[in-house]
Amino acid sequence: MKQLVIALLVGMLTLAPATAQEDAPFTGEREDMAIFGPDGAERTLTIRSTTDIAVFAPVLEAFLRDRTTIRVVYEQWGSNDLYDLSRRDCAADGAPGADLVISSAIDLQMKLANDGCAAEFHSPGTDALPLSRNWRSSVFGVTEEPAVMIYNTELVSEAEAPASRFDLIDLLRPNDSRFRGRVATYDIEASGLGYLFAFVDSAQANTFGRLLEAFGRSGAVATCCSAEIIDAVSDGRYLIAYNVLGSYALARAEENPRIGIRAPTDYTLILSRAALVPQGAEDLRDAGAFIDFMLSAAGREALTRSRLVVRLGQDPDADLQLTGGPSTLRPIALSPALLAGLDQHKRRLFTDVWRQNLASE
């Protein structure tokens, strides 16, 4: 175990983004880029985001439908790279490279804002947001995506599929359970989102400790990345995956009937991707207009179509049935408390506990 801790210590040095040095060479690489809108537009709105272009394109197109004078340069980045880049922009003089930064790593977005790297923006739309989705008029939660459990519908019957974390723990308990070694979740060391979900889980309930313990005993697998996990469940390599981002799962389930989705009935975490305007941006107009659009009815409709706003509930037209009732929804609030998860000591201790229970693949 001690060796593991030391190994982790070494690993931490490369992982802890909170202490990333601004003068260290930036090694990040843009994943993709696309330009929307007319070529000869007067103004350019540069958005850096962690969301796949394919998913976000309809939202941008809806935004540009009535706006002929703006074009949007959309850059897709990994969440840690995006954070490093934004910090670098913040530390440097002059205008930042992006007009708007949208990331699913809301803890990193909070840290940027907390460290004075976000400009303030007020509008009737942002003022109407609940406090959990508007911090200091600098960070805005623009999407609503649940953390869900997915299962292989061919190998796991609907009756057997866990409805809550308790059900999952019960499934894993028997020594001869067929779920042993066939439950997956994010590797929190490789996935910022996985870490965030796990960390918020740990603060939500002590169920998490029991779940982690059950994961450990049953040989659950920590692995990387939403797409890989969903593929593996679809293939039947894993029967169940825990804490998968609902937007990806829903999109895949649409075309793949082998994927079943459950919003845990004990509580369902809701992630709102965080948008912020980098400090020093000269013109907030277009970035503000886009934020307002995302918060407007038309914007929400576009986001809903892209599965970035997931309608949970018991209506027939809900995207995902929620049997637990609205009180089981736990939006992850934009609060400086998220900074605790980024603390290097905290992260080290937390990962340590995780590591004791789960083997990464």
Add this chain to the structure above:
Amino acid sequence: MTRSAAPPAPPRRIPSITGRLFAAIGLLLLAGGVAITFAAFAYGQQAARDAFDRLLIGAANQISASIAIVDGEPLADLPVSALDLLALAGQDRIVYRIVGENGETLTGYDAPALPEFEYDSLFFDGEFTGEAARFVAVKRQFAERGFSGAVTTIVGHTTRARTALAWDIARNAWLLLAAAGLGMVALAAFAIRSALAPLRRIQEELLARDPHDLTPLDVAVPSELSAVTEAINRFMGRLNRQIEGMQNLISDSAHQLRTPIAALRAQAELAADEPDPDRRERIVARIHNRSVELTRLTDQILNRALIIHRSDSEPHEWVDLRKVAMRAAESFDDGTLFEEGRLRLDLASASAGVIGDRLSLEEAAKNFISNALTHGEGTVAVTVTRHGDHARLAVSDQGKGPPSELLGELGTRFTRGKSGGSGLGLAIARAVATAHHGRLDLGRTDDGRFEIALILPLAAEKTP
């Protein structure tokens, strides 16, 4: 008389009492408002600081308590609740730093600088990326096998929530003051109205009066205004007495002058018809005597009117009765009276000062002396003495004085002595005595002399 004849000075315009009171209250409220705004903001800042400092130290203590020595190295298991506590300061950015024995950052931010402090904790103000911030540093000592020394936890947040709370408190205090101010204005308006009501009542009472009605006002007024009504009543009393005096003068003159003038006329007609030169001569001599008497009478009537008027209208001054006696006596002296022993002055060695009108007093004394010389017998003595708190100017002679049945009536108008005086002299003297808060005393002395005395209250010594 000249005073009342002068044209009335136009009343000077001064701001109304209501206006002045409102101005004073307004000024008070304004000054008070400014002072209270400052005080409230200072208090609000203090209160906000106390409240949020508690949050800070609570969070710092939680974080400090989460530090454990793992493999000889301090490790903080940063509690989410501690940051939640900091996040209670609403929209404030937070900062924390855990500093090791040698000042190196163990975890958290690289700022702020570690302050020097001896005790367990220290609050200090500073800056966090360009924004004012408040910090607390908490020190924890470790003495364990693997690690010995101090680990300092610094926690801070920006001051937005503090300022907002301070303003909130200040604004509430200010609103309270504004409400109190409005209440005060309303109360003041009510108070002014009710305070000025008696003045209006006096005004109404005066306007409703018959022009000849000079009786005292009968209006219920608060004690502060009784001086005003008393002054009005005194003024009306004086007016009343002067009018009465004039009416008396007219009726006295009519009464007293009609008979002698009719007699004169009869005598003159007699003289015109008298063929005998000797008898005409006697009649003319009688006419002359009557005329002289009439002149004296007229003088007395006019003097009395004058004195009654003066005693009410002339300002009173410090007068020495000895000097009054001297001047009165000297006015009779034709150079022989003193020498013949007909008149004698007997004055106190100390001054006998009274507050009064010198002319009126002299006139009274002259009347006494004149009466004594005319009707009395033997030596006429003029004495001035002091008796306790009174001064006494007395004139006595060796005669029998008027018959005792007349004594009581002497000095009222129309009472004539047996030998044809008009009685006006004593009436004047009595009026003077009354006007000077004194009295007349008539009677016999122990050695059988008839004496008339004017007794007046002594005044304090004249101050130079």
